[in-house]
Amino acid sequence: MRRKVIAGNWKMNMTPSEAVKLVNDLKANVANTAVDVVFCVPAIDIVPVVEAAKGTNICVGAENMYIEEKGAYTGEISPNMLVDAGVSHVIIGHSERRQYFKEDDEFLNKKVKKAIEHKLIPIICCGETLEQREEGVTLTFVKGQIKAAYEGVSAADALNTIVAYEPIWAIGTGKVATTEQAEEVCASIRKDLEEIYDADTASKIRILYGGSVNGSNAAELFAQENIDGGLVGGASLKPEFANIVNY
Numbered sequence: 001m002r003r004k005v006i007a008g009n010w011k012m013n014m015t016p017s018e019a020v021k022l023v024n025d026l027k028a029n030v031a032n033t034a035v036d037v038v039f040c041v042p043a044i045d046i047v048p049v050v051e052a053a054k055g056t057n058i059c060v061g062a063e064n065m066y067i068e069e070k071g072a073y074t075g076e077i078s079p080n081m082l083v084d085a086g087v088s089h090v091i092i093g094h095s096e097r098r099q100y101f102k103e104d105d106e107f108l109n110k111k112v113k114k115a116i117e118h119k120l121i122p123i124i125c126c127g128e129t130l131e132q133r134e135e136g137v138t139l140t141f142v143k144g145q146i147k148a149a150y151e152g153v154s155a156a157d158a159l160n161t162i163v164a165y166e167p168i169w170a171i172g173t174g175k176v177a178t179t180e181q182a183e184e185v186c187a188s189i190r191k192d193l194e195e196i197y198d199a200d201t202a203s204k205i206r207i208l209y210g211g212s213v214n215g216s217n218a219a220e221l222f223a224q225e226n227i228d229g230g231l232v233g234g235a236s237l238k239p240e241f242a243n244i245v246n247y
């Protein structure tokens with residue numbers, strides 16, 4: 001039985017003081033020990049959010065990281081900085097990073113391996129554009145992203161990763177994928193992982209759905225056989241996030 005993960009991705013929202021207020025407003029209501037709750041927050045919010053979340057079941061995640069430990073990489077954050085600050089998860093390869101910051105599969109694979117090396121749990125994002133869905137290449141495209149992300153990752157390490165399937169056309173648009181569409185791709189990702197590793201390993205890796213998840217659609221999505229929770233954007237910034245955690 002895979003334990004569900006409900007992760008919020010705050011994206012570029014919340015100043016440090018707003019962040020602390022949000023955690024304080026939400027923490028009592030997300031104390032659902034039946035699921036893993038992760039707040040992935042902007043780098044500047046990590047330290048105050050870790051502090052505000054102390055004594056709760058909230059794990060703190062980063063939205064990004066670089067692949068070096070330290071040095072002349074102006075503006076970047078290293079995995080060891082994240083660990084030292086109390087971070088446990090890190091989002092890798094969100095479509096916004098792929099699109100706006102030109103992060104490609106090869107670079108993202110390096111990030112996945114670096115995160116694992118530092119015992120950070122990578123939340124590995126994948127997902128197709130609307131054009132790709134309309135062309136009927138969704139499953140092959142996503143398979144390519146998964147194969148690239150896990151290149152050189154052992155089965156034992158893969159167990160400490162999470163996949164987030166996020167169709168790009170459903171992100172921030174209010175257009176949620178139907179449960180059938182989401183389940184079809186998540187099931188296909190599990191098959192891809194089975195091909196890369198084995199059935200046992202694939203059956204243990206959590207696969208999340210992301211894209212306009214809200215308090216009303218979460219329960220139906222999370223009831224699907226291969227959907228082990230959600231990566232939530234907009235709704236993670238509102239009291240509604242508690243309804244998703246307690247779906």
Ligand SMILES: O=C[C@H](O)COP(=O)(O)O
Nearest residue numbers: 009171172211212233234
């Ligand atoms: O990482 C989260 C996703 O991009 C989903 O964002 P959204 O819930 O605002 O559609």
